[in-house]
Amino acid sequence: xxxxxxxxxxxxxxxxxxxxxxxxxxxxxIIEAFDRLSQQDESTYKQLRVVMSVGEANIKSYEDRIVSExxxxxxxxxxxASVPQLELLPRATLFVTHAGMNSxxxxxxxxxxxxxxxxxxxxxxxxxxxxxxxxxGVRLDPLKMTADDVVKAVLEVINNKEYKDNI
Numbered sequence: 829x830x831x832x833x834x835x836x837x838x839x840x841x842x843x844x845x846x847x848x849x850x851x852x853x854x855x856x857x858i859i860e861a862f863d864r865l866s867q868q869d870e871s872t873y874k875q876l877r878v879v880m881s882v883g884e885a886n887i888k889s890y891e892d893r894i895v896s897e898x899x900x901x902x903x904x905x906x907x908x909a910s911v912p913q914l915e916l917l918p919r920a921t922l923f924v925t926h927a928g929m930n931s932x933x934x935x936x937x938x939x940x941x942x943x944x945x946x947x948x949x950x951x952x953x954x955x956x957x958x959x960x961x962x963x964x965g966v967r968l969d970p971l972k973m974t975a976d977d978v979v980k981a982v983l984e985v986i987n988n989k990e991y992k993d994n995i
Contacts (some may be wrong), residue, residue: 837877838986841940842891842924843919844882844947845931854945854970856883858924861978862927863902875983879916892941924978927955927967936964941983941991943972964995 841856854924860880862878882890887909902909905975917923917938925931927944932954935942942965944955959967966981985991 837875837922839919840861840876840878840917840922840924840982841911841920842878842880843911843913843931844926844945845928846883846910847928847949850885851869851947851970852886854947854973855880855886857973858978859901859977861907861982862905864979865982866904876904880907881911881913881942882907884909900944902993909964912936921942922982927951927958929954932958936995939992939995941995942983943968943978943985945973961991962994966990972991 839887840862844854847893858878858880862876865876887907890899891903913934917934917940920938920940922943923931923935923940924943924945925935927942927946929950932942932944936958937977943956944951944959944965944967946952946967947970948957955967958964966985968977968981
């Protein structure tokens with residue numbers, strides 16, 4: 829299903845894992861950021877395609893919001909309850925993740941730079957290590973980040989060759 833995405837578009841994969849993925853405000857902020865990027869004039873940003881794995885409960889919530897609240901998901905963003913992460917990562921330009929150890933290890937194995945949005949457990953420590961120390965991406969605070977922060981982080985990571993080289 830996802831095999832040709834990286835050849836036509838710059839694929840960005842978003843997943844906040846399977847355990848602590850009920851923070852819809854994080855997904856909302858990320859969706860808003862990619863909507864803003866898709867509206868920029870530069871063609872590079874119009875070519876971004878975002879695949880978001882949001883979990884069963886959240887996909888239902890988004891479906892309900894779209895119907896009842898006139899909520900809109902940008903054309904460049906696709907929401908799924910779950911996706912085959914190991915199939916998507918080799919095709920991704922960027923991985924926006926909760927920085928769980930498994931997801932982070934898989935991103936490193938596939939040389940995909942990161943934006944880490946750690947929620948709890950080991951995630952803050954993993955995010956500090958891979959972003960602040962190893963410079964494999966950018967770390968954002970889920971309780972403080974804005975859509976502008978996400979836009980800035982996306983542009984930094986996809987335009988700064990250092991992250992790709994480091995990973």
